Amino acid sequence: MPIPIRPAVASVPPYKPGKPAPVGPDGSSFKLSSNENPYPPLPGVIEAAQHAVQRMNRYPDMANAELTAALAAKHGVGDDEIALSTGSVAVLYNLLQTVITDGDEVLYAWRSFEAYPIAVQLTGARSVPVPLGPGATHDLEAMLAAITPASKVILVCTPNNPTGPIVPHDQLADFIDQVRDDIMIIIDEAYLEFATAPDRARFDDLRRPNVVTMRTFSKAYGLAGFRVGYCIADPAIAGAVRAAATPFGVSAPAQAAALASLAADADLLARVEELIKERTAVVTGLRDLGLAIPDSESNFVWIPAGERTAAWAAEFEAAGLAVRPFTDEPDAGIRITVGEPEANKLVLQVAGTLKP
Structure with a gap:
């Protein structure tokens, strides 16, 4: 059988x-x-990764301490507000694992990142896709209307993959303020470095206990093959992500490459x-x-x-x-x-x- x-x-x-x-x-x-x-x-990245490879017989730093400190300094947050994993997709999986139980709902615009429905289904939650509005943009009013007592997480991808537009900062801030405090809002900013619009999201003005920002080294930094992503979140949420993440998941060469990339801004x-x-x-x-x-x-x-x-x-x-x-x-x-x-x-x- x-x-x-x-x-x-x-x-x-x-x-x-x-x-x-x-x-x-x-x-x-x-x-x-x-x-x-x-x-x-970027310059210095290959050398840093090669140096780390020489220590491949040792486990990587499970706490990602040096990289965590560098990211915290870059974003002006505490080390306890940073959590890393093997790409921002893994961070997403870890975030959902920390809060989802059977019967919960996860809202997201559609079309958006194709990993969203997969990640949601694996947790046992129910996907609530909300059609995009004119210009392939997030329809925030429709997303607010789709919230139910079962809603547990809302995903906002800005710039949106695969369509490209951003969610303007003021609209996003207003949206966040209208969402219940017990709903986690995950802002997926995998492509933020490419956004030039004056009204793109400003991280410092969107920080709330229920708001999580996801970033990655795979796109602008060119480290797609090394799988390094992270989130910036309330210390309790970031700690839960670290607890859910695969132990020693981010390899030593990946950590070294990410650090060197940050130094080559x-x-x-x-x-x-x-x-x-x-x-x-x-x-x-x-x-x-x-x-x-x-x-x-x-x-x-x-x-x-x-x-x-x-x-x-x-x-x-x-x-x-x-x-x-x-x-x-x-x-x-x-x-x-x-x-x-x-x-x-x-x-x-x-x-x-x-x-x-």
Whole structure:
């Protein structure tokens, strides 16, 4: 007789990673499907990681003490308000583990980060997806209306993955103040470094006992392969995340690389500026072709392709571009990471041949 698998696990939809880069007819090959930073690690990062590798026979610092102190100093918070795990997705899982019980509800905008429904289902909670509003933005009024006595967590992704817009600061602050104090509000800011809008969220003005901010080293810092994410939260919540996290989860090379990355902020900002320039060029080029591209404050752009999603994604792939199609309705579309200038030029070239 087979071992019974818990229903919440047996029926969970698998996470779909971005496809590897195909090779186009002219040899072009660019992976624009996973929102990775196209640049190599920042100066000093490889050296720091290599030094840490020499001690791989020892366990890493389970408390992540040096990295925690550096992050606390960066954000002006106490060490006890920082909790790390293996990427912000793992932080999300740990956060939900700390508060969710059977019958609870978790609200989030949809479409948003595809890991949300998976993480919620694994806890035994019920997902409450709230459709996006005009311009692929969070409909905060609808989210407030969806709150019930069973609501336990609300997820807000800003900039939103995969559509790109931010939730303006004042709207987010007003939203937070209207939510019950016993509901955890998780603000997922994985792409915050790419946001340039004057009204983007300001962390210092949103701090509440029930508000958690998630950040990652995977995107702007270019450490996707090392899996380092963290949250800033009330000490009680941060302590619970540390308790739920896998012991020794963040490896010694990952900790060293993250520390070195924090020390290279000037180089980071220069790279981010280049990606923002490329993003602007891609958004402008796609709009000039007549495509209804929403504002993007992240390192990707969103093409709301609808029923043409699969066909258009195949056109990009045939040219050597791996993009990320989301074919399920509603809000089917294609997410394209901002990559190297050559890749971005090819994106616009292919987009100009797409048939409506």
